[in-house]
Amino acid sequence: MLQHDLRAALSEMLGGLSQLLARTRESETRSGLEALRGLSEEMGRLISLLSPDPRALSHQPPELRLDAFLASVARRWEAAAQARGIRFTLEVSHDLPTSLHLDRLALERLLSNLLGNALAHGAQSAVWLRFGLEQGSRFTLTVRDDGPGFPDTTLNDHAAGEASSAPFAPSRHASGLGLSICREITEALDGTMCVSNPADGGAEIRIALPVTPVRSGQPGTETACLDHLPDLTGWTTLVADDSASGRAIFEHLLRAMGAQVVALSDGADAQEKLLGAPYDLAVIDIEMPGLSGLEVMRALRRSDRDWxxxxxxxxxxxxxxxERTAMRSAGADVILAKPLIGVMPILRAITEIADARQPASRICSPNDDLLIARLMARTGRSLAELLGDTCTEDLRAVQSALAKAVAEQDRATLSCQSHKLAAVAGAIGDDILTR
Structure with missing residues (x-):
């Protein structure tokens, strides 16, 4: 119950931070708010795990998807460094796999101590963080700063693998406890930690941890799969959905594949467009205002249009x-059940249709998060940016419609809006709310 109360309070904090960020344009203030949001997200993960003893860390951790993790690291520490007037650089080795079996909590605790100390007590103007892979089975993270370096006592103590009580850097006020915590976590994970002062100045800490790459996430696999996604260049497509987030996801994915997209929120408008000009593909939501998706499909199929x-x-x-029978009868070629959990069902549906016209398109990657990140990279927007405003728009519309339906005891609208709420929750990955 205490964990539940903590998570509830933290959710309100995150919601408030998101609202402030949406209304704030001044860069320095936004940077501070982003740093707070990163800390709050980390608190949420700590509350979920509640594992204070580093020796209790799992030796068979779940899959860690690096795209999402690296984005979180960049968001938090770029903001923290900027607030101190320090340049933060994140470097990622090209041979890193897309997923690893590695304890995220352990990584975040290591980074919190190492980068926190470097920013507060070591760096003068710059901090570097590098992730790499050594011999295919050891994940490495290296933190370096341009400060005065470690005192000899610290170098000697940590070279011997002992806890150090010496300062992190000369003439700075740090207890050295962070280094001891990092060594303890590293040893609990059967890793190694090296503390040094590079010849060209500054201080450096390098940690190597044994890992197992996830088989489906070997380097190049997802990129190769993306190369074989449908090329919809020259296609004109129509997306009709009264959910702003639903329209946004389909529109963005289709554009990433090269298609032109007309996006609509009303069934009557969709019917008019479909009957007025040729299209190569239509995505139609069944529950829409104006006309239902079933009516729109029937009207098109019964028309004399060439398309x-x-x-x-x-x-x-x-x-x-x-309902499935009714949709097939109305003319649906592929049926997707809402809520759409992730983008893979959408990509498979598009691929199935594209294959009928240009065989050999295949999606072979099960890594949903990575696939969406790579697809979004084609058009320069993250999924979070894409869904931020549209999700809020949908939730406000559902809230208003539900309030009216409750007042009027309108069960049909309550049912329809509840399905829409589940669909929005599915689009943003909130599995609990979806269920």
Whole structure:
């Protein structure tokens, strides 16, 4: 119960920070808020794990997806460094796999101590953090600063593997406890830690940890798969969904594959567009204002347009067998059940349709987070940026509609809006709210 109360309070803090960030344009203030948000997110993970003893760290940790982890590291420590007027540089070796079996909590505790000390007590103007892979089985992290370096007592103590009570750097006020904590965590994970003063100045700490790369995430696998995603260059597509976040995801993925996209939120508008001009693909939500997706599909299929048989992806939160039959009868080629958990169902649906026209497109990567990150990189926007405003827009619309439906005891609208809420939750990865 205490853990639940802590998480609830932290959720309110994160919500407040997100609102402040949405309203703040001044760069220095935004930087401070981003740093606070990074710390709050780390607190949430600590509350979930509640594992204060480094020797209790798991030797068979779950999969750590590095794209998401590195983005979190950059967000937190760039803001923290900027607040102190220090330049922070994150370097990532090209041979790092996309996923590793590595304890995220242990990494974050190591970084918190090493980078925190470097920024507060070691660096004069710059700090570097580098992640790499050694001999294919040892994950390395190196923290370096441009300060005066470690005193001899610290170098001697840590060279011998002993806890040090010496300062982190000469003439600075730090207890050295951070280094001892890092050594204890490193040893608990069967790793090694090296403390040194490089010949060209500054201080450096290098930690190597034994890891197991995830088989499906070997270097180059996902990139190769992306190379074989459908090329929709020259396609004109229509996306009709009254959910702003649903439209945004489909629109962004289709554009990343080269397609032109017309995005609409009303069934009547969708029908008018589909009957008025040729399209190569339509994505149609079943529950829409104006006209339902079923009505839109029937109208198109019954028309005399040359493109009346264009492929259609139908989306619905009501996927009983009777609804599935009705969608097939109305003309759906592929049916997606809402909420859409991740982007893989969408990508597979698009690939299935594209294969009918240009065989040999295949999605072979199960790593959803990495795939979406790479796809978003093609158009220069992260998934968080993409869904930020649209999710808020959807939630406000659902809130308003639910309030009205409760007041009028309108069960049909309550059901429809609850499905929409589940769909929005699924789009942003909130599995608890989705269920």
């Amino acid at each position: 009346a048989r264009l492929p259609i992806i139908a989306c619905s939160g009501h996927i009983l067998q009777s």
